[in-house]
Amino acid sequence: EVQLVESGGGLVQPGGSLRLACVASGFTFSNDWMRWVRQAPGKGLEWLANINRDGSEKNYVDSVKGRFTISRDNAKNSLFLQMNSLRADDTAVYYCARDQYRSWGQGTLVTVSS
């Protein structure tokens, strides 16, 4: 069974940092591009970033470029999102998804508030 399990969310102050993780199982992680998507409370989905199979190519939406970094560890079947300089409008549920969005995680909530 394919599973994506996100973790690392929580409450953080504006300007702070957080590192999200997504652990994959049930498929060959190193064969898939991976991506992060977020959803602010009561709002729609927002595409954030993707990363290719070996981590050599990364793409970001303009609103997080320079603040967020996507990375992966294929040996540990894990995807990461390092989030720095967090702002109130980064408050959202963060989802990881595999290639062709065939599977999504359950999401992890990040709340940026003082």
Next chain:
Amino acid sequence: QAVVTQEPSLTVSPGGTVTLTCGSSTGAVTSGHYPYWFQQKPGQAPTTLIYETSSKHSWTPARFSASLLGGKAALTLSGAQPEDEAEYYCLLSYGARGVFGGGTKLTVL
């Protein structure tokens, strides 16, 4: 960044047919935008119904179909069921980046 537009809300009768559309601010939507369609119910993660314009996953109900129509991506639901009431999002690719539409709230009533 491109803007992807969807109808904010639509209503369909049980057993009826409805078409949701997905447009791009940059011009006509083509297969090169690799349109995706997702369904999301309250409190749940999205599920992917359609990938790359019109391909279905094994779990996609047969009553859903998708195509390119009039310069937009389109998702057609034929024979709507009460459980189809949900938010539907499209996603278009612009090079290596994706942009979601704002979503369509579909009511089955």
